[in-house]
Every structure is written in C-alpha cells, then in structure tokens.
Amino acid sequence: MKLGISTYSLYQALNSGELTILEVIEYIASLGAEHAEIVPLGFNLTENPELIEAIKKQARESGIELSNYAVGANFSGLNEEQFEKELERLKKEVDIAAALGVKKMRHDVASSADLSISHFLQELPKLAKACQVIADYAAPLGITTSVENHGYYIQHSDRVQALVEVVDRPNFKTTLDVGNFLCADENPQAAVGNNIKFASMVHIKDFYYRSSTDQPGEGWFKSAAGNWLRGSIVGHGDIAIPQVLRIVKESGYDDYISIEFEGLEHCKLGTRLGFEFVKRVWNEL
Template sequence: MKLGISTYSLYQALGSGAMSVTDVIDYVADLGAEHVEIVPLGFDLTNNPELVDTIRNHAESRGIELSNYAIGANFADLDDEAFAAEVERVKREVDIAAALGVKRMRHDVASSPDTSIGHFLQQLPLLTEACRQVADYALQYGITTSVENHGYFIQHSDRVKALVQAVDRPNFKTTLDVGNFLCVDENPVVAVASNIGLASMLHVKDFYYRPASYSARDGWFGTSGGNWLRGAISGHGDIDIPQALRKVKEAGYDGYISIEFEGMEECRLGTKLGFEYVKRIWNEL
C-alpha cells in the first residue's frame, strides 16, 4: 500500500491563492506521503499545458509519485453531437494524464437531476459506450481509467459495479471513495467490501452524518435520502474507517490510497491529521 494525498484536500488554499500546486506537492512530501493525486481544481492544466511539466518535474525532485489524475465529465442526457464532443474532450484529458506520467485516471461519468434507477438503466448503454471509448483510447498509454462513486447518479455500489461490468475492459475500474457512499445513504463498510475488488484507486474521506430531522446549518449538504452530511477530518467523523480499511486489507488491496479532506477546518491541518490517522490505523490492522 502507498499512502498519499489528493491535491483536492488543499483546495481551500489553492483556491484562495495561498498555495500553488508546487507548494501542495512540497507540503505532501514534507508530511511523508508516498504519492500525490492530481485534481485540477485551483489550477488549470488544459489551458496551462506548461504546468504539466512543472508538476511532473517538481514531484520527481521531491521523490514523490504522481498516482492518479481526476477530472469531471458527464455523458448523460446528451444528444449525439454533444456526446461525441464530451468523449473527445475526455480523451484530451487522457493525453494530459499521459504527459503527467500517471497510469491511473478517474473521470466522472454522469450527473442528472433524475437519479432514479429507471433513468440510470435507460442511460447505462450510452455511459458504457463512452467509458469504453475512453478506456480503449487510454490503453495506448497503459492508463487505467475509472469511475468514482460520485455525483448521486452513479454513487451506489451496485450502480458502480453495473457500469464497470458492462464496460468490460481490463483497464476500466473504479476509484473507490470510502466516504462517498454516505451521499446515497449506503453503509460505507458494506459498500467498500462489495466494490474493493474492482478498485484501481482508493480515497479515504470522512463525514459527519445526521438524520433528516437535524437542523442543518452552513457547511452541511443533503444526501439522496434527505439526511445531512458535513466533511470531516478522517477519523473525526461518523464513518467506521478502521472497519472499512480492514475490508480493504482483507481483500488484498495493495495499491494507492489517497486522503481526501473537505471539512470546514483549515485544510493543511485537516489533511495532516487525516493522513496521520489513516497511516496509524492501517499499520495497526
């Protein structure tokens, strides 16, 4: 297992200009992480291609691996022209992943106001075709693409599994986010056990979880079932992270694990405490 950090964890500082992406790489390396996952929020690789070489070279100079490249995408509810354009756009992002030197890339697959199972099944053939085209394109670079349990539409463990199995490509898997299953009110430990065999990448994220009757204020957002979530430092929230990681370890997963922090605390502190917690728990299992 290689434990690292997603640049998304430092988005507060990136977005405000307090840190650059090279500052983030330095911070991650100084914490003793083994890899950094590149999520282009707070910086732009598409319109600033020179930054790709800067990131790759700076990570190499600090002795830290680039593990994964994660971007947004949406292939749902599109006409033929928009669908083709989105597939081509994501292929260009694959080129960026290759230039970074990573062998894993997560792209979102679908977002829709209609998150029903019926709509999912109706869209599944088109989503499958899009993911196949991107995975087949990525194969030339030796890159494994993946869908994350993210965005409500494809967030349940069974929907993720259905898509991965339908795409049926050895280089298409899932970026498994331990915390994200709670967004659709699914037990994270059960869901992790169900999907870990399909994972090319693992995110550890924690949430505070409250029932629908809770009087939510700033910082909280709703689950698909009307309950409430707020980002937490890993180990501070309501997810049974030790048990989830036990399922990961028992399954024989030995790849990259990224800390994702999206809480209200200062991002450097939240990232550091979460990283130290997960490192300790993994070593104790």
C-alpha cells in the same frame, strides 16, 4: 499499499492563493506521503500545459510519485453531437494524464436530476459506450481509467458495479471513495466490501452524519434521501474508518490510497491529521 494525498484536499489553499499547485505537492511530500493525486481544481492543465512539466519536476524533487489524474465528465442527456464532443474533450484529458506520467485516471461519467434506477438503466448502454471509448483510447498509453462513486446518480455500489461490468474492459475500474457512499445513504462498510475488488484507486474520506430530522445549519449538505452530511477530518467523523480500512487491507488491495479532506477546518491541518490517522491505523491492522 502506497499512502498519499489528493491535491483536492488542499483546494481551500489553492483557491485562496495561499498555495500554488507546486507548493501543494511540496507540502504533501513534507507529510511523508508516497504519492500525490492530481485533481485540477484551483489550476488548469488544459489552459496552462506548462504546469505539467513543472508538476512532474516538483514531484521528482520532492521524492514522491504522481498516482492518478481525476477530472469531470458528463455523458447524460447529450445528443449525438454533444456526446462526440465530450468524448474528444475527455481524450485530451487522457493525453494530459499520459504527459503527467500517471497510469491511472478517474473521469466522471454522468450527473442527472433524475436519480431513479429506471433512468440509470435506460442510460447505462450509452454511458458504458463512452467509458469503453475512453478506456480503449487510454489502453495503448498504459492507463487504467475509472469511475468514482460520485455525484448522486452513479454513487451506489451496485450502480458502479453495473457500469464496470457492462463496460467490460480490463483497464476500466472504479475509484472507490469510502465516504461518498453515505451521499447515497449506503452503509460505507457494506459498500466498500461490495466494490473493493473493482478498485483501481481508493479514496479515504470521512463525514459527520445527522438525521434528516435535524437542522444542523451552515456547512452541511443533504444526502440523496435528505440526511445531513458535513466533511470531516478523516478519523473525526461518523464513518468507521478503522473497520473500512480493515476491509480494504483484508481484500488484498495493494495499490494507491489517497486521503481526501473537505471539512471546515484549515485544509493543511485537516489533511495532515487525516493522513497521520490513516497511516497509524493501517500499520496497526
């Protein structure tokens, strides 16, 4: 297992201008991380391709690997022309992943206001086709593509499983975010147990959880069923992170794990504390 940090964890500092992406990589390395996962929020590699070589150089100088490249995509509700245009855009993102030298790339697949299982099943063949095209494009480059349990529509463990199995490509798996299952009101321990065998990448994220009958106020957002969530430092929230990590470890998973922080605390503090917590717990298991 190689423990690292997603640049998304430092988005607060990137967005404010406190840190550049190169300084983020340097900070990630300073914490003892073995890898950095590149999420282009707060910077843009399509508009600023010169950053690709700069990021690679900074990672080499900092002594860490680049593990994964994570981008958005949406193939839901598109006509044929829009569908093909989105495919071409995403292929260019695969090219960026290859230029970065990473062998893993997460792309979103769909978002929709209609979260029903019937709508998902209706769209599944089209969504699977999109993933097949991108996985086949990425395969000669040695890249494994993946879908994350993310965005309400394809967030439940069984929907992710269904997509991975219908796509049926050896280089298409899931980026498994242990916290995101709560957004679909699914027990994280059960969901991680269901999907760890499909994982090419694992994100460790934590949330505070309150019932739908509570009124917690600013900083909280609703799950699919109307319960309340707020990002926390990993280990400070309501997810049983040690138990989740035990499931991951006992599964035999031995690849990249990324810390993701999206709490209200300063991102450098939240990232450091979460990283230190996961490193300690993993070593004690």
